[in-house]
Amino acid sequence: MNRNEFRWLTRTIPFLDAHIDDPAGVLELRARPARRLLVWHPVAIDWIFRSDQRFRHAASRTLRPLLGEQSLLWAEGARHAAYRQMLGPPLRGSRLTAIHGIVSDTVHGAIDALVPPTVVSLADWTRTVTLRIISRLVLGQVDDRLLASFTNWIHRALGSPWRTLAYRYLWRGVPRSSEELDHKLVRCAKATANQPATLAGLLLAHDGLLPGLDDSELRDQIVSLLFAGHETTAAATAWTLYWLDRNDTVRRDVVSELDATSADGSDATQIPLLHAVVQEALRLSPPAMLAGNRVLTTDSELLGLPLAAGTILTPCIYLTHRWPAAFPQPHRFDPGRFLNTRVPPRHYWPFGGGTRHCLGSQLALTEIRMIAAAVLRRCEIHCVNADAGVAQLRGHVLAPAQRLGMAVTVRRP
């Protein structure tokens, strides 16, 4: 392991911050056994996503044992295309409207349970809400105890960066889910076989698009959807509330915007400032710091650098979002960057790109706005421990640390 790789693994965020002003935008993390480059130069990132058909999409070493060998996150070819063809349409456009009721019921139920004065962990609270939402979309009604087992397992695997490293390098990889949990998830999925409105129901009614889909592959997709569909969205929602707490003038302007309308946040055009706040939070604190690894299948050249087949390219969203020429004073929280202006092309990729572009991006944006709007309307909140260095990595997800508290002093009906 070379010095870069060691610092990358042990001090990831300071290591990245030290490279913000590096104009090369490419850095070798490892030379052997396979060369691995971290890439954030906007031209290079744009090239990677545009040429996505030419890459293999390698599984993350941390996530593979969790999500399973057959996860759609690293499926390739026709199988991958079939998953996207089935799961994409219900998660975008006008079909998302059917989901607004689920988001609204879930977030208002969670707010009703906050009895002031109280302090909850902001990150845990948003994880609970977003897991409930995605589990209803994937599986229909799900028992809270099943969700608690799922959460406990993910927390054991990813809740402490040092423990996750120890699992990866000293033990046999992060722990898989128990057979009992897998069995219950698959049973729940099969119980929705006649409900094509759920994502599990859609997969089971696959009309021949997924020949040979067995229980083990079904388990991998259910776990992948529950995981990808809540960890990142929870972090983004928590970051949105955190950045508003740190910027009182913006928070007051957002509350005034909400006071002037009865919009629930689902339509971005009705609450442009809140939408810009969410976009800026996703820029400054991108929950997915990295897009998926891309492996070159042929010799190529990138920014004049010759690259052999087999080289792994890891697009670094965190650093691209801090490219100073596109985002002056990149550490500053400034939603004005996204108000009445075009998002700088090539520089803004919170949901990755190319053939692997996030399947749930529209759902996520809708959820974050709706949850933030409901909290800001119904509660007076402030963050506790907000100065104590809040960013933490859970696997690859940049989330606020668990100790960042959300104090709720007032809750309106």
Ligand code: HEM
């Ligand atoms: C703020 C929230 C979210 C963020 C920041 C995010 C980010 C990402 C990123 C960066 C990727 C990899 C793209 C690439 O490698 O180019 C991805 C993939 C994916 N995301 Fe999300 N995501 C979010 C929410 C969701 C939600 C709500 C779902 C719900 C279904 C979801 C499902 C997926 C799936 C299935 C993939 C794999 C797509 C493929 O490989 O074809 N994500 N996401």
